[in-house]
Amino acid sequence: MGDDMITTIRTNRDGIDTQTIEEKEIALIIEKYELELKYLAFRYLRNWSLVDDVLQEVYLKLFLNLDLINQQTIKHWLYTTTRNQCLDYLRNKHLKYTTLVETPEDLQKVHYPSAETTMIEQLEEFNLRQGISTLPPKYRNAIELFYINELTCREISLLLNLNICTIRSRLHRGRKLLREIILNNTVFDIE
Structure with missing residues (x-):
């Protein structure tokens, strides 16, 4: 044009x-x-x-x-x-x-977390991380690789050069120990 x-x-x-x-x-x-x-x-x-x-x-x-x-x-x-x-x-x-x-x-139906709820979640996460850091190294490594780095059991077994059943066992035992640590020795008691 x-x-x-x-x-x-x-x-x-x-x-x-x-x-x-x-x-x-x-x-x-x-x-x-x-x-x-x-x-x-x-x-x-x-x-x-x-x-x-x-x-x-x-x-x-x-x-x-x-x-x-x-x-x-x-x-x-x-x-x-x-x-x-x-x-x-x-x-x-x-x-x-x-x-x-x-x-x-x-708009009233939309839920936004309160400051208190957010703080509780942060404290729970802090307690969880502290609990993970107190685990024995063989359990701590398995837990961190599986939950934090989001690797599969097979990938962890290849990375650590261990049997996949060993990795599953360490995850199971690590979760059990972590549960005991968090329930008995919380860094911040939330009540």
């Missing part, structure tokens, strides 16, 4: 500029592909209000880049841009941490 296309204007009966050729072309493109793009976006987002938001972004990009887009590939460009906008929206971190509710009453 050249500058001559943009400057060609339709005027209403009062002689006021109302719409450029470029705007007409965009309106025709939107009219032609809107339904297909909505269904494409809905397949990704599963929410009609989000679909409208994403399509607004797509239409804005269309308006800004219309002179750069090849008319023979406009459908492909629209589909690709819509898909990419949906993926960008889904990748957005704010969506993952936002609590979506239908009504304000639903």
Whole structure:
């Protein structure tokens, strides 16, 4: 589209500029592909209000880049841009941490841990780590590799060059000892 296309204007009966050729072309493109793009976006987002938001972004990009887009590939460009906008929206971190509710009453149902609960959890974790550190080395290594490093029994057996049954036995005995240590000798008594 050249500058001559943009400057060609339709005027209403009062002689006021109302719409450029470029705007007409965009309106025709939107009219032609809107339904297909909505269904494409809905397949990704599963929410009609989000679909409208994403399509607004797509239409804005269309308006800004219309002179750069090849008319023979406009459908492909629209589909690709819509898909990419949906993926960008889904990748957005704010969506993952936002609590979506239908009504304000639903917001009351959302549970946030209290400061007291958080502190108790931290103390329990501290007691657990202290208990693990007091275990004999052969049990401590098995427990740390299995629970903290999240290795499988087979991986631990290969790493320590021990039989897999030995690793399972050490995990079982280590858990038993850890339970006794935590119940009898807690660093911070939580009561």
